Amino acid sequence: xxxxxxTGGGDCPGLNAVIRAVVKxxxxxxxxxxxxIKNGYSGLVEDEIIPLGMESVVxxxxxxxxxxxxxxxxxxxxxxxxxxxxxxxVDKSKQAMEVIRKRGLDALIIIGGDGSLNIAQxxxxxxxxxxxxxxxxxxxxxxxxxxxxxxxxxxxxTEAIDKLHTTAESHHRIMILEVMGRDAGWIAIHxxxxxxxxxxxxxxxxxxxxxxxxxxxERVARGRNFSIVVVAEGAAPMGGxxxxxxxxxxxxxxxxxxxxxxxYVQEKITTCTGxxxxxxxxxxxxxxxxxxxxxxxLATRYGSAAVHALARGEQDVMTSLHGQDVITIPLxxxxxxxxxxxxxxxxVRTAKALGISFGD
Numbered sequence: 175x176x177x178x179x180x181t182g183g184g185d186c187p188g189l190n191a192v193i194r195a196v197v198k199x200x201x202x203x204x205x206x207x208x209x210x211i212k213n214g215y216s217g218l219v220e221d222e223i224i225p226l227g228m229e230s231v232v233x234x235x236x237x238x239x240x241x242x243x244x245x246x247x248x249x250x251x252x253x254x255x256x257x258x259x260x261x262x263x264v265d266k267s268k269q270a271m272e273v274i275r276k277r278g279l280d281a282l283i284i285i286g287g288d289g290s291l292n293i294a295q296x297x298x299x300x301x302x303x304x305x306x307x308x309x310x311x312x313x314x315x316x317x318x319x320x321x322x323x324x325x326x327x328x329x330x331x332t333e334a335i336d337k338l339h340t341t342a343e344s345h346h347r348i349m350i351l352e353v354m355g356r357d358a359g360w361i362a363i364h365x366x367x368x369x370x371x372x373x374x375x376x377x378x379x380x381x382x383x384x385x386x387x388x389x390x391x392e393r394v395a396r397g398r399n400f401s402i403v404v405v406a407e408g409a410a411p412m413g414g415x416x417x418x419x420x421x422x423x424x425x426x427x428x429x430x431x432x433x434x435x436x437x438y439v440q441e442k443i444t445t446c447t448g449x450x451x452x453x454x455x456x457x458x459x460x461x462x463x464x465x466x467x468x469x470x471x472l473a474t475r476y477g478s479a480a481v482h483a484l485a486r487g488e489q490d491v492m493t494s495l496h497g498q499d500v501i502t503i504p505l506x507x508x509x510x511x512x513x514x515x516x517x518x519x520x521x522v523r524t525a526k527a528l529g530i531s532f533g534d
Contacts, residue, residue, distance in 0.1 A: 175204070177484060178223065178274070179283040180211035181240040182290030186311045186323030187465035188473035189240040192285050194231040195477025201228060204485050209277060210241075214286075215293060216248035218270035223277055235474075236464045249293050267300065274302055283480045285309050287321075288509045291492065295505055298490045305480045306492035306505050311460055314358035317508025318494040322473040327354065327460040328364045331404075334456055335369025338402060346399040348390065348443055350453040352436030354460050355406030358514045361460065362406040363521050366530065373531045375405040375439070378515045379522070380412035381533025386439075387446040389531035394449075405439055407432045412534075475500045 179196050181189050193210070200206035208226040211217035234241055247254060253266035274282075281303040284294040287310040294304040308315045311327035331353045342349040351371075353361045359376025366374035373389055375381050390401045410416045419433030436453040444451045465473065476493045479500045483491055492508040494501055515521060522532065 175280045175484065176207040176209065176278050177281045177283060177481075178209045178211050178218075178277070178279040179226070179242070180214060180217060180285065181242050181244045181309075182214040182284060182286035182293070183244065183246045183309070184287070184311075184461060185239050185244050186309055186461050187238045187326035187463060188322035188469040189244075189285060189309065190231075190234040190237045191465060191470045191473035192307055192309075192322070192477035192480075193226070193241065194234055195474040196283055196481055197226050197228065197231045199478040199481040204481070206481070206484075209279065211282075213243040214245040214248055214290070215250050215270070216245055216253075217242075218273055219248065219250050219253055219266045221273045221276075223273070235470060238461075238463045238465065246289065251293065251296060267296070270297075271300055271302070281305065281484050283307060283477075283484075287312075288315055288512070291315075291505060291509045295490070298505070303484070303489045304505065305483050305488070305502075306508065307476045307480055308492060308494065308508065311361065312355060312358050313360040314513045315509060316511045316513040317492055317503050319497070320472060320495050322465070322469045322476060323461075324360065325468040325472075326463065326466045327361055328368070329466055330460050330463065331361055331365035331456060332368045334454065334459075335365060335371060335402060335404065338454065339370065342400040342402060345450070348401045348403060348447070348449050348451040350403045350405060350436050350440050350443070350451065352405050352407060352453065352455045354456070356408040356432055357512060359406040359409070360515060362404050362409075363515055363525065366404040367521070367525050367528070369404070370402070371404045371530060372401040373403040373533060374525060375403070375409040375435075375533055376515055377406055377408040377410065377416075379517050379532045379534050380410060380414075382412050383442045383446050383533070385531060386443060386533045389533075390443070390447050390449065399449075403439065403443070405435055407435055409435055 210226045212222040250270040285307040311323040313324035338349040417435040440453040491502040
């Protein structure tokens with residue numbers, strides 16, 4: 175069997191660990207050939223495909239990013255073409271299928287989030303077997319208990335909160351940390367609880383500045399002249415919308431660019447409380463760096479499980495962590511809905527029991 179592997183969508187820690195596990199398991203256990211598709215789905219359209227052998231994956235386990243490159247702008251079903259300075263989007267799926275046939279690929283292992291995996295399903299419908307591997311730092315894919323990349327992003331955010339604590343307490347300031355989380359607040363709530371935040375704002379729970387201010391004033395009354403606020407980029411005030419910063423040109427997964435919620439919250443809190451307030455936007459630091467041991471292990475298990483699934487003859491499935499076990503489930507079942515933080519769930523209840531405010 176000859177298999178192709180690609181990484182699509184945003185980068186995250188652990189991608190290289192999946193690639194390494196795919197290559198090692200395929201070659202050692204089954205004698206399969208592995209081919210790496212460069213730069214996400216654009217590699218299928220442009221025929222940028224390279225052989226991956228055992229030497230190709232030496233030393234990549236602790237490396238962040240992806241040795242294959244990635245993009246969130248090049249769906250073969252809506253491919254950007256520039257002619258005489260004019261941008262148009264055309265269906266290049268037939269061209270991609272011709273490349274797959276020319277290269278003799280029997281199956282594709284697609285490592286990506288819900289956007290990349292939805293495209294994978296379309297290729298399955300065209301006749302190529304696909305195995306999905308769920309990847310996103312946002313942890314918002316419903317078909318798995320955990321996506322790799324999330325643990326590293328959460329650890330990065332928690333470390334940032336720890337550092338903001340010391341300067342906030344020293345200067346008697348309110349420190350706001352803006353983290354990623356377009357539609358789901360998993361990074362914010364996990365890092366907020368782990369880092370001892372006082373206020374956590376997430377997309378799932380609309381907030382009011384009156385409630386946030388009340389929490390801060392309550393702390394002041396107890397002699398705590400500083401506060402830590404963690405806000406997900408997609409959080410929104412009650413009755414309002416998400417704060418945006420323009421359009422992501424060509425981004426097929428997230429066409430609207432979020433940005434500015436941290437600054438917005440800073441200005442409002444300063445007005446409401448009169449306290450000195452600063453904001454830190456963590457941004458792409460959450461995507462970078464070496465994966466945590468947990469993410470290395472989970473990514474490795476996913477990559478190996480994907481190859482075993484192919485060897486068993488499984489088709490159109492996704493690897494998934496259920497409890498302590500990595501299993502496979504139907505691909506569309508795994509991505510049929512977004513996994514969000516339950517507003518009445520155990521995590522929120524735990525946070526509120528600790529005195530953390532969600533501004534609701």
